[in-house]
Amino acid sequence: MVEKEKVINNINYIFKKYSGKEELENEINRLQSHILELELDVKTANVRYEKGAASEKKAIAAKQEAEEKLKAAEVKLCTLEHEVDKQKIEASGELSFTHVDQFNKQRTEEFLSCISSVTYLTESLLTVCVAAGGRLDGIKDYENLIKLIDSETLALVEKIDSSTGFVLFHSPDHMVNELIVPPLPLKSSYWITGNNFDITPVIELLNKDASVCVLIAHAGESFVGLSLDREEFDSFQVIKSSVKAKHAKGGFSQRRFERLRDEDIAHHIDKVKFSLKDMLEEFEGNIDYLILAGDPQLAREMAADIPLGIEQVFSSSDIRIEKNNISDILKQILICRRYRF
Numbered sequence: 001m002v003e004k005e006k007v008i009n010n011i012n013y014i015f016k017k018y019s020g021k022e023e024l025e026n027e028i029n030r031l032q033s034h035i036l037e038l039e040l041d042v043k044t045a046n047v048r049y050e051k052g053a054a055s056e057k058k059a060i061a062a063k064q065e066a067e068e069k070l071k072a073a074e075v076k077l078c079t080l081e082h083e084v085d086k087q088k089i090e091a092s093g094e095l096s097f098t099h100v101d102q103f104n105k106q107r108t109e110e111f112l113s114c115i116s117s118v119t120y121l122t123e124s125l126l127t128v129c130v131a132a133g134g135r136l137d138g139i140k141d142y143e144n145l146i147k148l149i150d151s152e153t154l155a156l157v158e159k160i161d162s163s164t165g166f167v168l169f170h171s172p173d174h175m176v177n178e179l180i181v182p183p184l185p186l187k188s189s190y191w192i193t194g195n196n197f198d199i200t201p202v203i204e205l206l207n208k209d210a211s212v213c214v215l216i217a218h219a220g221e222s223f224v225g226l227s228l229d230r231e232e233f234d235s236f237q238v239i240k241s242s243v244k245a246k247h248a249k250g251g252f253s254q255r256r257f258e259r260l261r262d263e264d265i266a267h268h269i270d271k272v273k274f275s276l277k278d279m280l281e282e283f284e285g286n287i288d289y290l291i292l293a294g295d296p297q298l299a300r301e302m303a304a305d306i307p308l309g310i311e312q313v314f315s316s317s318d319i320r321i322e323k324n325n326i327s328d329i330l331k332q333i334l335i336c337r338r339y340r341f
Contacts, residue, residue: 001011054242063311075143097156099340105206106182106335112199115169118176120195127178127198128168132185132313139189148193153177153341163314165189169197177341183334184289185212185313202336210288213310214333215276215318217298219243219265223321226283227330228230234280237275241268265298272302280306291333 016024105112118125126148130136136157139145146154149170160166160179165186169178182205192198212230216223220243225236243264280287291304292299293315303312318331 029307049267072338079137092193097339097341101338102335103338104331104335108206111338112202115176115178115197116199118197124172125197126170126191126193127193129189130165131187131189132163132165134189139191145191154329156341167202179339181337183336195284211290212285213279213287214291214329215299217294217302217322218269219298221321223329224272224275224279225329226279228286228333233330236326237277239272241271243268256257269301270297273305276302286329289313291315291332293319
């Protein structure tokens with residue numbers, strides 16, 4: 001039996017040796033080991049790639065964040081530099097405009113015609129349009145804009161109080177340095193340089209086909225009027241109420257007097273609201289703007305229930321209502337203010 005096993009083993013040995021099976025098996029084992037090594041290398045490479053991709057994304061995001069912070073810091077620095085310059089100017093003396101005028105539509109158009117005739121060989125004439133409710137420092141590309149405006153002009157522009165926006169016309173040599181505040185709201189903010197000034201936003205606003213309702217609020221005497229063409233009132237009403245004058249003395253009598261005065265004013269507000277509501281209903285769908293003037297607080301209370309579709313405009317005109325100036329009220333409300341630096 002033992003001899004038989006020896007003979008079988010010898011035959012297997014001889015077969016493997018001379019048939020090449022042993023070498024093949026060894027080669028298969030070597031290749032399998034190499035495959036395992038390669039698979040491990042692939043897994044390691046994949047892990048490294050994934051980490052590298054994640055790191056690359058983080059690096060790109062960090063770079064973008066750093067660039068945004070740098071840009072914000074540059075804008076802030078530029079703004080602070082102009083603020084310092086402005087304060088230096090203000091410290092040396094109170095700034096003021098050389099002229100402040102009120103122009104009607106015709107005079108404004110004549111003024112804009114003169115402005116538009118100015119031509120420079122270089123594109124250095126600056127037009128800045130700030131929309132109603134906007135600010136100069138909120139305009140797009142502000143950091144480059146303020147490089148074109150001197151500190152004194154910038155300080156004066158920031159003094160402008162306008163609920164309708166404004167348009168600045170500025171030349172680098174100060175031959176032209178003018179600002180216009182329109183009676184109706186400007187819709188867009190932008191700035192542009194060119195060989196000529198851009199008068200388009202004001203001209204379009206002056207010639208816009210729009211109707212206006214006017215509310216002038218004063219305690220005891222208020223005015224409500226509507227104009228479809230902005231030339232004459234198509235309908236108007238003066239609302240009067242008995243409102244006590246202010247009390248000069250103190251004590252209990254003053255408190256009682258002021259309470260009665262407040263009641264008179266509340267009654268007057270209700271009367272104006274009623275008249276305004278009637279007028280809005282009469283011309284429903286034909287009113288583009290409600291212009292509020294007079295006492296701002298009273299005007300807001302009287303216009304508290306106005307439909308949202310009618311845009312409200314606050315005018316700085318302090319108009320006193322008298323029998324002989326009804327025809328002039330609309331002209332005073334729709335004036336343009338012109339500031340010369």
